Amino acid sequence: GAVVSQHPSRVICKSGTSVKIECRSLDFQATTMFWYRQFPKKSLMLMATSNEGSKATYEQGVEKDKFLINHASLTLSTLTVTSAHPEDSSFYICSARSGTGVNSPLHFGNGTRLTVT
């Protein structure tokens, strides 16, 4: 079945540094990928929609200069958390559709647990 690979699974960084998270679709091409953030015991919060070859579409309240998204190819999207602060500590998950039909489900990466100290 369709697989989405997300790396790294865990990262600890110091406040003020930047962290890059990669999301790859391994056996299908994804023109659109989604980046989510999940707080403890909360549902997924869509941060942005990543479109191959164009600028990402950010949800209201998400700082585009802080959460840089690059979708350079049909199989890779990256999320860079710039100048990270402790409040950015969270679980970040990417996802992609394996097909273009409305009945093709989202496939999720395994998520990245970010801890900013």
Next chain:
Amino acid sequence: GQNIDQPTEMTATEGAIVQINCTYQTSGFNGLFWYQQHAGEAPTFLSYNVLDGLEEKGRFSSFLSRSKGYSYLLLKELQMKDSASYLCAVEGMDSNYQLIWGAGTKLIIKP
């Protein structure tokens, strides 16, 4: 506005049956998904409904009534490993296939 409601938490016994309900009010409807999420892990796909009726897939079944804005996930022969959160998500009319997520139902299975 757009809204998806699910119970926050449910408890059931191993071997029993449990039904998790989801009601939604969204601007347009292209389909409804159910996902399972174990603590600390990403969600995994369970089912998809776009037409009214029951979709059965092994121990899990999902039902949809579009006129009522209602769906349920039915889990049979519960196993301890079914303890997880179950997320209901609706695809609206957005061309980017964005999903509107419920807050999830935490299912606790007791022996």
